[in-house]
Amino acid sequence: xxxxxxxxxxxxxxxxxxxxxxxxxxxxxxxxxxxxxxxxxxxxxxxxxxxxxxxxxxxxxxxxxxxxxxxxxxxxxxxxxxxxxxxxxxxxxxxxxxxxxxxxxxxxxxxxx
Amino acid sequence: xxxxxxxxxxxxxxxxxxxxxxxxxxxxxxxxxxxxxxxxxxxxxxxxxxxxxxxxxxxxxxxxxxxxxxxxxxxxxxxxxxxxxxxxxxxxxxxxxxxxxxxxxxxxxxxx
Numbered sequence: 054x055x056x057x058x059x060x061x062x063x064x065x066x067x068x069x070x071x072x073x074x075x076x077x078x079x080x081x082x083x084x085x086x087x088x089x090x091x092x093x094x095x096x097x098x099x100x101x102x103x104x105x106x107x108x109x110x111x112x113x114x115x116x117x118x119x120x121x122x123x124x125x126x127x128x129x130x131x132x133x134x135x136x137x138x139x140x141x142x143x144x145x146x147x148x149x150x151x152x153x154x155x156x157x158x159x160x161x162x163x164x165x166x
Numbered sequence: 167x168x169x170x171x172x173x174x175x176x177x178x179x180x181x182x183x184x185x186x187x188x189x190x191x192x193x194x195x196x197x198x199x200x201x202x203x204x205x206x207x208x209x210x211x212x213x214x215x216x217x218x219x220x221x222x223x224x225x226x227x228x229x230x231x232x233x234x235x236x237x238x239x240x241x242x243x244x245x246x247x248x249x250x251x252x253x254x255x256x257x258x259x260x261x262x263x264x265x266x267x268x269x270x271x272x273x274x275x276x277x278x
């Protein structure tokens with residue numbers, strides 16, 4: 054069975070600072086994909102970043118980057134220069150063959166002015 | 167934004183009544199999903215579809231059924247609604263393997 058664990062239910066960060074959200078997963082598969090999604094209070098689910106397991110290079114999208122450690126099955130999200138609009142719930146997700154997604158339980162991030 | 171429309175956006179109903187939620191997409195994507203979101207549980211998969219008339223169960227499928235008679239529509243039915251099915255329901259789509267899911271805006275369902 055595939056599982057995704059987000060061990061930090063809540064986090065906070067000062068505006069303009071950097072914060073890292075952790076995610077670990079368990080799988081016996083070798084080829085898979087990992088995602089981070091953001092859910093602001095508006096309830097929309099917004100894709101933040103995508104990582105392919107066969108690529109060693111960590112994905113980046115503007116202020117968002119990941120630290121992908123395949124051997125450790127770890128996929129953390131780093132948010133640099135935090136902004137008030139980053140306040141949201143963040144979900145880590147995993148998919149391998151068959152297109153069935155597995156989501157973590159989420160981390161609620163609050164950016165403090 | 168991906169063309170996904172969920173209807174209704176909000177619904178209040180009584181225990182024991184049937185409820186149908188609709189997901190409509192304009193992207194011609196193969197895969198469609200229904201999730202429920204509850205505090206402390208994240209997103210849990212109810213059912214998904216990998217083509218017209220091809221569906222499969224997710225981890226929380228009891229009490230729910232789905233149908234997909236056209237590529238663009240995926241219906242979720244609560245056969246006899248219970249209070250434990252009060253939740254926010256999300257539809258999602260994806261086109262091909264490994265691509266991210268795109269989500270609808272969600273349906274808040276309250277069962278009294």
